[in-house]
Amino acid sequence: MRNKLKVLRAERDWTQADLAAALDVTRQTVNAIEKGKYDPSLPLAFKIGRLFEMPIEQIFFSGAEEA
Amino acid sequence: MRNKLKVLRAERDWTQADLAAALDVTRQTVNAIEKGKYDPSLPLAFKIGRLFEMPIEQIFFSGAEEA
DNA sequence: TTATGATGTAAAGCATACTTAACTTTATGT
DNA sequence: ACATAAAGTTAAGTATGCTTTACATCATAA
Numbered sequence: 550m551r552n553k554l555k556v557l558r559a560e561r562d563w564t565q566a567d568l569a570a571a572l573d574v575t576r577q578t579v580n581a582i583e584k585g586k587y588d589p590s591l592p593l594a595f596k597i598g599r600l601f602e603m604p605i606e607q608i609f610f611s612g613a614e615e616a
Numbered sequence: 617m618r619n620k621l622k623v624l625r626a627e628r629d630w631t632q633a634d635l636a637a638a639l640d641v642t643r644q645t646v647n648a649i650e651k652g653k654y655d656p657s658l659p660l661a662f663k664i665g666r667l668f669e670m671p672i673e674q675i676f677f678s679g680a681e682e683a
Numbered sequence: 684t685t686a687t688g689a690t691g692t693a694a695a696g697c698a699t700a701c702t703t704a705a706c707t708t709t710a711t712g713t
Numbered sequence: 714a715c716a717t718a719a720a721g722t723t724a725a726g727t728a729t730g731c732t733t734t735a736c737a738t739c740a741t742a743a
Contacts, residue, residue, distance in 0.1 A: 578701055587700060588658040595678050605672050611662050645731055
C-alpha cells in the first residue's frame with residue numbers, strides 16, 4: 550500500500566517526529582508507514598485522515614498489486 | 617470502531633459466509649469484525665469499501681470513544 | 684423429532700502493527 | 714572539522730488481525 554504521507558508532511562513542513570506526535574505514535578511508526586514497511590491499523594488510518602482532513606482513500610492507495 | 621456490515625449484508629441478502637468468500641477471508645473474521653471484536657486491517661477495509669462501492673468512512677466509524 | 688443453514692464463540696498458532704532503545708546516515712550550519 | 718536535526722534502520726518484545734478446527738445456539742422446515 551502506497552501513501553502520500555511524505556508529501557502531506559512536506560506541504561506542512563512537518564518532521565516525522567511532528568507527525569508522530571500529532572498522531573500519538575512513535576517516530577519509527579511514521580517512518581515505517583511512510584516507507585511502506587507496513588500499513589497502519591484502521592484506527593490509525595482514520596486518525597491520519599482526520600488530521601489531514603481528507604478521506605483515507607486519498608492518502609492511501611492499494612496499488613494494482615495487492616488483493 | 618462500529619460498522620454497517622450487517623446492514624449492507626442484509627440489503628444484499630448475503631450471509632456472513634457469502635461476504636467472507638467475496639472478501640477472501642474466513643467466516644469467523646467477518647463475524648468478529650461485524651460484532652466489533654476487532655477492526656479489519658487497512659487492506660481488508662479497502663477491499664470492503666471496494667466491494668460495497670463506498671468510502672471506508674461510510675462503512676466504519678470511530679465512535680466518540682476512541683482516540 | 685430430526686435435519687439443515689446461519690450465526691456465535693473459543694483455543695492455538697502465525698503474521699502484522701506498534702513500542703522502546705539504540706545506533707547509523709545524510710544534510711545543514713558553524 | 715565538528716555539531717546538530719532529521720531520517721533511516723535494527724532487534725526484541727507486546728498487542729492485534731486472521732486462520733484453522735471445533736463445537737454451541739437458534740430458526741426453519743420436512
